[in-house]
Amino acid sequence: MGISNAIPSLLLSILMFGVLGNYAQLTSDFYSTTCPNVTVIARSLIKQASRSDVRLTAKVMRLHFHDCFVNGCDGSVLLDAAPADGVEGEKEAFQNAGSLDGFEVIDDIKTALENVCPGVVSCADILAIAAEISVSLAGGPSWDVLFGRRDGRTANRGDAVTALPLGPDSLEILTSKFSVHNLDTTDLVALSGAHTFGRVQCGVITNRLHNFSGNNGQSDPTIEPEFLQTLRRQCPQGGSLTARVNLDDTSPDSFDNDYFKNLQNNRGVIESDQILFSSTGSPTVSLVNRFAENQSEFFRNFARSMIKMGNVRVLTGTEGEIRRDCRRVN
Numbered sequence: 001m002g003i004s005n006a007i008p009s010l011l012l013s014i015l016m017f018g019v020l021g022n023y024a025q026l027t028s029d030f031y032s033t034t035c036p037n038v039t040v041i042a043r044s045l046i047k048q049a050s051r052s053d054v055r056l057t058a059k060v061m062r063l064h065f066h067d068c069f070v071n072g073c074d075g076s077v078l079l080d081a082a083p084a085d086g087v088e089g090e091k092e093a094f095q096n097a098g099s100l101d102g103f104e105v106i107d108d109i110k111t112a113l114e115n116v117c118p119g120v121v122s123c124a125d126i127l128a129i130a131a132e133i134s135v136s137l138a139g140g141p142s143w144d145v146l147f148g149r150r151d152g153r154t155a156n157r158g159d160a161v162t163a164l165p166l167g168p169d170s171l172e173i174l175t176s177k178f179s180v181h182n183l184d185t186t187d188l189v190a191l192s193g194a195h196t197f198g199r200v201q202c203g204v205i206t207n208r209l210h211n212f213s214g215n216n217g218q219s220d221p222t223i224e225p226e227f228l229q230t231l232r233r234q235c236p237q238g239g240s241l242t243a244r245v246n247l248d249d250t251s252p253d254s255f256d257n258d259y260f261k262n263l264q265n266n267r268g269v270i271e272s273d274q275i276l277f278s279s280t281g282s283p284t285v286s287l288v289n290r291f292a293e294n295q296s297e298f299f300r301n302f303a304r305s306m307i308k309m310g311n312v313r314v315l316t317g318t319e320g321e322i323r324r325d326c327r328r329v330n
Contacts, residue, residue: 025316030125030147035117038147042109042126043133049105050137054253057134058198059102064131065194065309066090066100067124069181070160072313074152075123077160078106078326085329086154093160098242099201103327106130110326123326124149128310135306138197140255141299143307150320153329167204169272171279181312183305188276189287190301191309195247195273196259202234203241208271210237222278224266231269245269260292 031038050056067077070090077100081089091100106126113121125147136142165177178188208220209232219228227249234245246252247269248259259273268274276284291298321330 026146026148026311026314028144028146031117031121035113035120037116038113038121038125039129039133039145041112041116042129043137045108045112046105046130046133047137049108050134055199056102056105057138057255058194058253059100060105060127060130060134061194062100062198063102063106064127065191066096066160066164067127068309068312069165069177070163071152071156072315073124073128073149073310074313074315074320075127075149075323075326076152076155078103078123078127079155079329080327081155081157082328087329088155088157090155090157090160093157093164095164095166096160106326110323114324119322119324122149122151122320122322124151124314126326131306131310135194135255135302138253138255141303143303146307146310148314148316150315150317151323151326151329152315152320165272167270167272168207171275171282171284174272174275181309183308183312185283186287186301187305187308189284189291190298190305192273192276193257193259193291193298193302194255195270196251196257197253197255198247199244199252200247200269201241202239202243202245205231205245205270206235206237206241209235220271220274222266222274227265227267247273257291257295257298260288260298263288264292 046056046060063077067073067075070076077090079087079089081087081092090096106123109126109130110123128147128149129145132143132145163177165174169177174188175185178184209228210217210219212218212220223231231245235243248262249267250258250262262268263274263277266274268277277288279285291301324330
């Protein structure tokens with residue numbers, strides 16, 4: 001990672017002091033004596049796994065987001081469904097089913113950490129540090145990850161369906177899904193910038209391309225015409241709904257600010273991305289412009305928003321547990 005991508009620790013300390021409020025119990029040195037190599041171990045395994053899967057960093061980043069947005073950052077997204085234990089797998093929620101991925105590298109990190117410091121590092125904390133490492137490895141910013149989360153003992157599929165953003169969500173709905181977690185408009189736009197890498201299934205955008213607003217054969221008029229034809233070739237009507245297209249066709253595997261430049265050119269792939277720029281008069285438009293013009297500003301805001309998101313309804317102290325296996329409760 002180049003020096004230009006690093007966010008100075010002093011700046012982040014100031015930012016963290018300003019946004020954490022009641023979450024001061026999380027600290028960057030939480031494992032300094034109990035498991036000092038947690039970051040080194042996680043980075044090594046993610047780096048190794050990403051060599052054979054260029055999409056891995058985006059997958060892992062998405063896991064942390066989908067965890068925190070459903071009843072807080074408690075590692076619940078990792079739990080397999082276990083009705084006998086009262087666990088409804090969030091993996092089966094509409095927004096996750098068949099598309100959420102990256103679980104295996106999280107398992108590998110957990111296994112490695114259990115070998116050197118058993119019963120110490122939570123799965124929720126593994127998701128937090130894995131997201132930061134993934135963004136950094138893809139060329140994005142680095143930040144001081146706070147640790148001390150504990151793992152939840154349950155998961156709720158219905159809550160996942162309600163809480164997670166959907167492709168056709170209006171700006172009002174998107175804003176409300178963020179604000180319930182005390183994430184503001186800047187956080188919404190900055191965190192949406194994570195769509196600068198990764199893929200999306202055709203099923204998410206097929207109505208936007210072929211049946212917009214329920215009109216068969218009609219497409220979203222905000223899509224740039226040439227780009228629309230490209231997307232229609234990649235996701236033809238009646239074609240595979242699980243085929244994938246790049247979220248950022250300019251630099252699909254790099255973490256940069258091209259996502260915002262794409263929105264300016266009406267080349268956002270998902271409707272709920274393009275709406276950030278197409279909503280005339282919305283404060284999201286000026287934020288898209290700012291981040292498109294200044295990658296460093298995007299990186300600073302993204303890091304700040306990730307810290308805020310990573311502190312949503314965390315379990316600490318004696319709450320929850322430290323899972324031995326991230327896929328099931330102890």
